[in-house]
Amino acid sequence: MRTRTQVGIIGAGPAGLLLQHMLARHGVDSVLVENRSREYCEKRQRAGVLEHGTVELLKEIGLGDRMMREGLLHSGIYLQFAGERHHLDFPSLTGGRTLTVYAQTEVVKDAIAAGHPIFFEVSDTAVRDIDTERPVLSFTDADGVAHEVECDAIAGCDGFHGVSRPSMPSLRVSERTYPFGWLGILATVPPSTDELIYAHSPHGFAMHSMRSPEVSRLYIQVDPDEKIDDWSDARIWEQLQIRLGHPGWTLNEGPITEKGITPMRSFVAEPMRSGRLFLAGDAAHIVPPTGAKGLNLAVADVKVLADALVRLLVEGKSDLADAYSETCLTRVWRSTWFSWYMTSMLHRFPVSSFSDPAEADFQEHLQIAQLRQVTSSEAAARNLAENYAGWPLP
Template sequence: MARTQVGIIGAGPAGLLLSYLLHSEGIDAVVIEARSREYVERRVRAGVCEHPTVELLREIGVGARLDAEGLPHHGFSLRFDREDHRIALSELTEKTITVYGQQEIVKDLIAAHEAKGYPVEFEVSDVELHGIEDRPRVTYRDADGVSRVLDCDVIAGCDGFHGVSRPSMPGLKAVDREYPFAWLGVLARTPPSHEELIYTYHERGFALHSMRSPEITRLYLQVPVDEKIEEWSDDRIWSELSARLETAGGFSLSEGPILDKGITPMRSFVAEPMQYGRLFLAGDSAHIVPPTGAKGMNLAVADVRVLSRALVDLLQHGRSELAESYSDTCLRRVWRAEHFSWYMTSMLHIDPDGGDFQRRLQLSQLRYTASSRAAATSLAENYVGLPFG
């Protein structure tokens, strides 16, 4: 039997960042993860880091590679009516976003744990949570199949939507919405065709031009929710992207070998409350947002920032106020991000059941946003990231 102050389930950005923040404040923590280190370091996920996320990573000393390799962006384009309408983030908010893959942040945090000797166990199985009301304990099998027991003061569930933490929590109220479309995402070895992100509204469906580096482009297409990836050849993908990203002035889409492709369903989900007894949820274990607003990873970082301060106050100073208010504090920001993500999604995607009325409303909103400084500022403030709670 082992003992730690905080048992952290999941070695994604939420779990690793929480562990690093706690260790930096003198709190013992152990991270356990079902997948292998290679898997979590290669898992392609979000790529847009909000301004507060970047500032936090720099503040704690794990932002060096982000600063060297990340791509700062001062704006992005809303493309509709076959024209670009730029949202000038820096001009409107004096802040930027940085394109830097979630898996790169995971690599940086794992390397930082390794350098300082902070424990992370990969390839564990049969994870179960016990005594979460007042005497928490985690049981699991390690990578060698040996049964382990980890006694904790607190458990942090950072193990994602399909993890064991949320089902272990009684009395949850879940609010859920599934969208009638999905994203087909591709990673291509080709230089980006534009220096900034392009969010495209098109009668054939939404498209997004993004990037991961000066050599790697990330692109998305709206597809039916029941679409099969086998039906999308590389040639079909490039043809559809070209059609949707076309502009009146001409737009040259850079093509190249497709390294990875897959279809992701879209949903909004919130579980309330985010805490019970000595179990606290953070990140995707508590909430999911559609990716249009680029909020998923950033929302996990915001949760963890609040939770780390609450646990330091609880475990070092015996003060429980921040821990008791953790869920309420986080949910205010969660619901703001949920609304923004829904807003971006509903404004830019073609609803198969929406008809001409909805499409005219969408164009009206897009034209207003592009022509009104107040509307553009509201979008920009939410996009670059609101302050942590």
């Protein structure tokens, strides 16, 4: 079946869904394809901390009503180390910017509910002719019907393992793999804290976050080769108690409903555009979750891309499209730096990652010194807060 649209979008994660919604508001037609089911997309657990700019954008494009009712407004984070716990107040450090805890799954549900056409459970997705003004998106739908969609542009929002990035003829890849991962859990228990806790510990990093007033999200640093089957619920809670423990504070425990191990890495592919194929979100870059940048970075990408495609396809001007990759990569590398900064400051690096075992002790002393600087210097605290709360969207 041969059809025609203005923009073909691959991937029904936040990037693809928000791009489709933003384009529709300007009268730009699109076709969105996703190889997973709708149920999978709406249940997939990912990020949950939204920057100030992301929140304002969702409100502006009409997808913020439920977020404003159910999201948890946060004014900062706690940094815990050496038996101390310090709060960084973001509004006072950033001129009023705050955070909102609202799970990525909920953002996805809100965007799908907007009702734009989406093909779920597709297969054999491919792109071709990206160096022309009529690139083609092909796929087979859930009923086995083969489609060829002639487009004006194609947006690859299909994540690290998608088909879009391999379709780019020339890429420069920069990456770093960290010698640890995160074991994350969802627990049906009210959060034990009012703000996120980032804990540096001799036993390894830990983090206390939340998804709602009834559901907690917690993480511990583990070896990247660990098997989740080796981590019983009791062992997980024991390590969380050790790493997050603080005098006068109690960590609530409850039933664990989900757990998994995520590797920690940084990845940037550039350029983010080739001809009429544009990459956005995890298709082009991945950052460690320590700085809460992944989802917010994808939102920034599609804000730039939506503006560029509207200008190209509605106004007939290519200046924003031509600048797309450079515009996005400036923010991408800044976010990559901040994620590295938070990761390097808070995690315990294994002795095996150093050529000399004494360097591990040296590294830990540097981390404590850096944490003391952040929690005692207003300038250092402001730098962290401004980066964490996010910069204005382009």
